Amino acid sequence: MASAALRLTTLAEELLGAPLPVRIRAWDGSESGPPDTPILIIRNRRALRRLLWKPGELGLARAWVAGELDVEGDLYDLLGRLAGLIWERGAEAKDTVHPVRDPRMRAAALGLVQVAGPWPPPVPPAEEIRRRHGALHTKRRDKEAISHHYDVGNDFYALVLGPSMVYSCAYWDNAAGGLGFTLEDAQRDKLDLICRKLALKEDDRLLDVGCGWGSMAIHAAREYGARVTGVTLSREQAAFARKRIAEEGLTDRIEIRVQDYRDVRDGPYDAISSIGMAEHVGSVQYGQYADDLHALLRPGGRLLNHQIARRPEKDEGTYQVDDFIDAYVFPDGELAPLGRTVGTLEESGFEVRDVESIREHYALTLRRWVANLEAHWDEAVRSTSAGRARVWRLYMAASALSFERNKIGVNQILAVKTPESGASGMPPRARVWGG
Known part of the structure; x- marks a missing residue:
């Protein structure tokens, strides 16, 4: 040839x-x-x-x-x-x-x-999750899926995410370009925005569902005096979070559990944050997810649901999970249209009071993560594998383009468990966040 x-x-x-x-x-x-x-x-x-x-x-x-x-x-x-x-x-x-x-x-x-050239086809790379069996979103299967994604090494994530160790969309106050702001500044501003939307105050009980490496729990406890319970299915995340919490001197205010959100039984809580976790829940469990969180809140309690959304299909029956994401990144993960998520929360008894789209913010965040990975490439490969580093580079770069082109979005939904009296406790003007 x-x-x-x-x-x-x-x-x-x-x-x-x-x-x-x-x-x-x-x-x-x-x-x-x-x-x-x-x-x-x-x-x-x-x-x-x-x-x-x-x-x-x-x-x-x-x-x-x-x-x-x-x-x-x-x-x-x-x-x-x-x-x-x-x-x-x-x-x-x-x-x-x-x-x-x-x-x-x-x-x-x-x-x-x-x-x-000659056959047979090559064996799939070791980083691809093997064929899964059984019903979607059982507790065991969800735990295996979470482990595949998050238990790839805290050192690897530290290189990609930076000191904030926040694995969700940051909030850039000058979102037109993000110039002059570090990724750590933007992640801090995101966590603070969530705390203000939840109107956290001293000794409020906060449940952080999918608490990751503990950043939201630490911010809420340190800056607002909240008492936080964080739950995750990742043992590596939990160990990392507990170490950080001890170093911050906040062990009397924060408890980190390796626990499925479906097993939390010690409500009521004053507030619940779910940041970048609901994408793992799946359509077959989403109604139960909303019911469970509603039951865990006190009357008047607030939920902040921060979640990626896909664009709706004209024929929803044609929707298919992304093959690459399912095999290499988020096994069994599903994206739902914003309208479906809002509707499900309302069906569970929540009053949805605010929806804020921060789609462009995620594109900026992802580009910073890709830059971090590329700047520390050799170290990232040593901390996990060349294949895993390549997965994350492709996934994050492609996702940045998807957010920029409005193929997917991300939204913060603030919902209240409004009591029968109708007193929601919300400010009379939208987006006047605070106590």
């Missing part, structure tokens, strides 16, 4: 029915495609075999995680160009002729088989 890259570019354009938006460099050193664009490096023919056996996102992800695909140039630019083929042409794809029945596309597919 004189030029593997030229052959691949020709075949790809036949299959796509459009010019390839990036340049390709193949395993033989040859290059083809538009100049002055990011270069997609195909290090090994195994990458093609992965695509042939798992066409689409999962095949690409496996090749990326295995190091068989790489990028030279701006990763965001490359992802944006490739994502455009999916997002902008997705609706058209439903109406196209099936490739097996289209002679031109069938010939291109057969040509790709010839270039890919």
Whole structure:
């Protein structure tokens, strides 16, 4: 083969029915495609075999995680160009002729088989979660899914998240650019905003569901005098949080439990924070999640539900979980449209009083996390694995683009367990947060 890259570019354009938006460099050193664009490096023919056996996102992800695909140039630019083929042409794809029945596309597919080389297909990378069995969102299965995502090493997360150790969207006061603010400043401002929305005061009981590495619990106890119970399914997170709490001298105000939120029985609480946790709950359990949190609050108590949302489908029956995210990042995780989440909370008895979209803030946050990972790449690889570091780089960069392009969003929903008297305790003007 004189030029593997030229052959691949020709075949790809036949299959796509459009010019390839990036340049390709193949395993033989040859290059083809538009100049002055990011270069997609195909290090090994195994990458093609992965695509042939798992066409689409999962095949690409496996090749990326295995190091068989790489990028030279701006990763965001490359992802944006490739994502455009999916997002902008997705609706058209439903109406196209099936490739097996289209002679031109069938010939291109057969040509790709010839270039890919000998079979069988490669084994998936070790970082991919193995096939799961049994009903979704049982306590045991949820614990295994959480462990897959969070128990990859506190040292790795410290490199990515920075000193704040907050793994959710930060809040940038100058969200137009985030200039002049550190990630730590923005995470502190997010935690403080949540405390003010919850109107926390001295000795209030706060339940932090999915407490992570303890940052929300520490902020609420140290700055507002709250008494906090934090629950997580990750033993590594819990150990890290307890150490931080002891160093802060707050062990008399904060308790961290390795416990499923469904097993919390020591209400009532004055407030509940659920920050970046509800995405793990799943549609089959979301109503029960809302019921449980409602039951744990005192009358007049507040819930702050900080949650990623997807755009609704015209036909919700067509919604499918993202293959890459499910296999490598958040096993069994599900995103729901904002309207469904609000409706479910209301059905459980909550009065929803405020919804704030902070979508652009998450894009800024993710770009800072990617920058942290890239700046500490060798150390990150040593702390976990090369494949795991590659998973997080791809996942966070692609997610940043998804938030920027309004493919997904993130919202803070403030809800109250309003008593029968109707006295919600909310301020008469919206977003006047405080005691």
